[in-house]
Amino acid sequence: MSYRSHTIRLVMIIGALVAVFALVRSFLIPESFGTYGHYRGANLAEQMEMPLVHMESAFCMDCHQEQHTDWRSGNHRTVNCEVCHGHWEIHNGNLKTMTAVKGNDACLLCHQALTGRPASLSQVKSLALHLAEKEKSGTDAQTCVECHDPHTTLSE
Ligand code: HEC
Ligand code: HEC
Ligand code: HEC
Ligand code: HEC
Numbered sequence: 001m002s003y004r005s006h007t008i009r010l011v012m013i014i015g016a017l018v019a020v021f022a023l024v025r026s027f028l029i030p031e032s033f034g035t036y037g038h039y040r041g042a043n044l045a046e047q048m049e050m051p052l053v054h055m056e057s058a059f060c061m062d063c064h065q066e067q068h069t070d071w072r073s074g075n076h077r078t079v080n081c082e083v084c085h086g087h088w089e090i091h092n093g094n095l096k097t098m099t100a101v102k103g104n105d106a107c108l109l110c111h112q113a114l115t116g117r118p119a120s121l122s123q124v125k126s127l128a129l130h131l132a133e134k135e136k137s138g139t140d141a142q143t144c145v146e147c148h149d150p151h152t153t154l155s156e
Contacts (some may be wrong), residue, residue: 051089053088054082055087059083070149083098086101104127
């Protein structure tokens with residue numbers, strides 16, 4: 001018994017599948033695929049056109065020299081401007097929208113005393129205790145930034 005006709009049929013089916021695959025592939029693979037490597041080349045240009053969202057602190061220096069100088073020399077030099085002020089995108093082309101987060105929660109986010117927090121990060125248990133410790137009080141003492149410059153962190 002010969003297997004010839006079976007084999008030829010099988011080879012033809014495989015050949016047809018390969019042809020269909022090649023055809024479908026040519027429709028599905030984007031034109032710029034492979035221009036630079038194993039990915040869609042046009043994606044690079046698309047990424048570059050996207051609006052800038054985040055900027056490093058040095059970028060803010062051009063327009064906010066004074067704050068940058070204070071910040072650079074203070075304890076907060078490891079905390080980027082954007083952490084407290086929001087990301088650059090909201091500021092870009094709409095300068096009045098950039099604000100500072102002045103509420104105590106913004107400071108306590110990092111400085112609230114927590115069991116798991118490393119001792120190298122200075123912490124306060126509560127505003128009332130903190131004021132008692134520093135022997136300070138009065139109506140000017142309701143927010144952290146009444147006493148602490150947020151950029152230098154020095155107390156006034
Ligand atoms: C191209 C210049 C420019 C750059 C760059 C810039 N700013 Fe500004 N920023 C301004 C101007 C102009 C104002 C509006 C000042 C006003 O309304 O009196 C402003 C306002 C602000 C305010 C509000 C000030 C206030 O008195 O309430 C903050 C906070 C601020 N910018 C932070 C930043 C941070 C953080 C960055 C970096 C991510 C940055 N800016 C980058 C020009 C700039
Ligand atoms: C730890 C949080 C924090 C960081 C980090 C920080 N800021 Fe501020 N910034 C504040 C707060 C809070 C105020 C509002 C102070 C007030 O009203 O007394 C402020 C105010 C400002 C203002 C308004 C004018 C002024 O001096 O009050 C500008 C402009 C500004 N910051 C820019 C910057 C830039 C630029 C950087 C980075 C180089 C930066 N800030 C880093 C919290 C921060
Ligand atoms: C993203 C985290 C973060 C936020 C938000 C933040 N800080 Fe800090 N702060 C730090 C780090 C990090 C240091 C440097 C390490 C240290 O001294 O604890 C520091 C240092 C300080 C110091 C100096 C501590 C010392 O031992 O002399 C003061 C004061 C301070 N911050 C106050 C504030 C105030 C006020 C705010 C709110 C406007 C604030 N911080 C918001 C992270 C933060
Ligand atoms: C009435 C003024 C006043 C207020 C309000 C105030 N502080 Fe202080 N704080 C001080 C003084 C004074 C010191 C000690 C001197 C210094 O480090 O500059 C200090 C020190 C610190 C320190 C350094 C660690 C320590 O205990 O000495 C941190 C962190 C701190 N404050 C965070 C805060 C936070 C967060 C707030 C808001 C919840 C706040 N402070 C509100 C006056 C104040």
